[in-house]
Amino acid sequence: MSPSATSDLPISPSPFRPRILVPEKVSADGLALLTDLYEVDIRTGLAPDELISLIPSYQALIVRSETKVTAAVLQAGRKLKVVARAGVGVDNIDVSAATAQGIIVVNSPSGNIVAAAEHTVALLLATARNVGRADGTLKSGKWERARLVGVEVGRKTLGIIGLGKVGMKVARMAIGLGMKVISMDPYASPDLARQAGVALVEKLGDLLPVVDFLTIHTPLLASTLNLLGEAEFQTMKPTARVLNVARGGVYNEDALLKALDEGWIVGAGIDVFTAEPPAPDSSAARLAAHPKVVATPHLGASTVEAQENVSMDVCAQVLEILRGGLPTAAVNAPLILPEEYRKLQPFVRLVERMGSLYTQHFVGGKGGMIGGRRFELVYQGELAGVGNTRPLFAALVKGLVSSISDSGGRDVNIVNATLIAKEKGIIINETHIRESEGLVYASLVTLRSYGTAGEHGDGQKTQVIDGYVSGRNIYISKLDRFAANFTPEGTLVVLHNYDEPGKIGSVGMVLGKHGVNIRFMHVASLDPETKLELARTQSETASESGVSQDKENGNGNRDPANEALMILGVDGGVTKEVLDDLGKPEGILNVSLVRL
Template identity: 40%
Template sequence: MRVLVKEKIAEAGIDVLRQDFEVDFLPEMSREEMLKEIGGYDGLIVRSGTDVNAEVIQAATNMRVIGRAGVGVDNIDVEAASKRGIMVINAPQSNIISAAEQTMALLMALCRDLPDAVNSLRDKKWDRKRFEGVELYHKVMGIIGLGRIGSLVAQRCAAFGMHVVAYDPYISDERAKKQGVELLSNLDDVLNRADFISVHLPKTNETYHLLSDEEFARMKDGVRLLNVARGGVIDEEALARALDSGKVAGAALDVFENEPAVDNPLIGHSGVIATPHLGASTQEAQDRAGVMIAEQVRAALNGEFVANVVNLPVPAEVDEDVKAFMPLAEKLGLLLTHLVEGHVDEIEVEYLGGLASYETGVLTVAVLKGFFEKIVSEPVNYINASIFAKERGLTVRETKSESTRDYVNLIMTRGKRDGDQVAVGGTLVGLTNSERFVHVYEYDIDLGPSQYMAFFRYADIPGMIGKIGTILGDNDINIAHMQVGRRKIGGEAVMGLNVDTPIPEAVMDAIRRTPKVKDSKFITLW
């Protein structure tokens, strides 16, 4: 078998491949040459500089695996690869140490104003008074997002004698305590207490501009801010205002909302230390990515276990009736993530009806994949989803019953914590296996999944549907479908909506302020 290495990776990685395969290292190969020759290769390894689009994949008639030496796969058409049965793999853990160390490097530079001090001395100035810094010792570091990189940063900050607090609604208290971290119950508590704040979150619809004017106002005066995670989590215009007012004493940024960020006004701000997205830019991280991806490509071509598959194919032994439910199971996990309030101790997946007679483990993993999709910063697949659950101390339980009241097959998913639970349920209906959400919270509804959805709980009294609908209509939000569920007249009701466009937070706040509205959630499913 033959492997094309299209971009530079560690020589040790190429040596791994050469143990079993014929390897061509051709970084100078033109796109025209690649399209002509790619049909002769079984494996392909790239970094971010090669566009592996549908045209390339169509020409790769013998291709079995595409490896990305790094994390992001934006330059690979994963859908086209999946249709051709080509495995796409990456190396998501190759850069976590480098990203944590970049955070610490920026932290030290920020508290001692090192870049300006270096430039001043180069200008032949010996200005010791101007560059009086602050110590880390006994300061409070607030970490937002206690995943793998956030945890490494927490360990390193503790070594400097800092008290580390964190907010991550999906991490258990027990896990945080093992790391010596004080886990706080809400974001505001971190903002109020921290002298330094470091962001370690994926960029999602929920985390976009998570830190904006209101959040800066709740921070300590003179707070210092770091972001080596994802651009867009911090509202850059709001940050500029906070810097200008002195609320934020300084910010160290390695990522920006739009990159390259050479024209970003924050780059020239006197209170900002900026680097050009260097979190993974160490020799060790690059070498590690090359070796890791080479080992994975080798395993894939040899038919061995591969951990980091972005588009893991469904195993052939999975029954076709079960396969049909996998996309729905993922969506149920996504929906559960949005509806639960923070960390859960247990996820129970119950299979009712005909499904209960099948091996359903792959569906339970699909629920976990959906649940973690927008929580962790790494790509989630059918292998590492269970690992993420274990790392977070999450108990996963599967139950079955072949009897069901209303549907031939039903999947019920419950997130549980301290005796409370949130439940969502779904099924497939009709000859086309149309996906339906048929249970939300504790109420029966019948609503198809859509990109934009909203759910409202309110007192079941006359006029409530009209009040909510009027607020949406006044703000040009079009309702495509609506379903209402209730248990008894005059009790509590839940309304589920499919809407055509995102609902702004200000509109959701207006609905939340409506008397008798108990809970309101807008959801972007994909």
């Protein structure tokens, strides 16, 4: 299985090598993705207090199921950016505490799907044919063939609670064995279930009385803890068998023991327990030792292939996060599906550059501020149909603060972006416009900033930046009132000037004098809507005064309809002296330096 986190960001070793702590055995194939760039410390068998004392030096923590990542651990981990769980469940991680501190928690929701499904089917067959008891008695020298008559699974009914990826895989395998499958899952797609041959029911009461085998594939939440108790077991067939390769605690263990002892059900196949390993004399221990139970020590994901898969998956995500990219399975943020990731990645770069361009051009170049302003991200066209735009929100926050923060925005991620925006006094709203009539591009992103009139000394209440993606390339198509078409990368000099003969030559001479090379130049004129508005205003002014009027703008009497932006991509050091010299000629209204 290939890593599920990908990026266009270049890999370049840094003199400062972030440290990654691995306190459990994790497949070396995944760790190999990290060892060239980061210091990976494998320290197995750490006691809780040892983990707390060590964690302040690390930027990432990779665990499986044994290490308890408590609030105390997370609070001590002042440098932590990510906690990665090499597996599915995150019961051993205080996700709320991580979120409060802006730490991303990732897992591998798909790396062990096949392993978990196959183990479920293995337990199903083992309970049906009494494999556990038969093996034990034969090893003890007994021959109890007559007492161990089993049942066939073909033509029997399997009930599945939770028709997610593992549940669906189990369903398809069971159908292959000739079983009838019914499921209860309020979030399942009826169309997908129908295509797979699975019948959906709405309530447990419709499921439990009719199944011969029952398996549960849900996370352990408040709503699923002790989902099946005494009352539920009593509604099942006395010949029914239950399976659990999901999470201990979904079945109430005391109730399950009583159900087996009272004959409410005939058997169980259990791989997970509320405490692992089960404490002596606990309900979990009595359940594991029960003669009607086939018990395994949490082997659902214990295959060579699954361990490699989850290791590759989470290590790829750790790599991506430490490089400033996006995870694909953040537990404390919306899941980014691979197809969404591929679609969003270029737009994430675009929106981050738009935010950085805004801060450097409108704030740095004109003496304004971003705190207290209200921003709006407008998605038009195909992009408006993407449900999870959290990465775009985070990218905007990162771009807005990158040029004014000590970390360069590297501390912003999809988990803490909202908190950082709030701290900076930034308000961001998102608008989706699916209609694409009149839209030149498949998708268009617009960034609008609202503030008080005259805040930037130019009488403009609202600033606008438009951008689009073509292939893997990103472009800015509008900068404030000016129609443009340039790639937002590298060092840019943006001149707001009157479009008059000689301007380009004078700018070239200044840059040449200072040894600054021009890579590209783009002249952006006023957009048609602004030109019409200016023409209407001038017409009204002339009509009121009876004479033709030109608007005074501090550079002589010039027609504001002739304003333009000159956008230069340059190589070389652009100092304050260079910017001052560029702003000296008559007709130059403003000069800003943007580094992207």
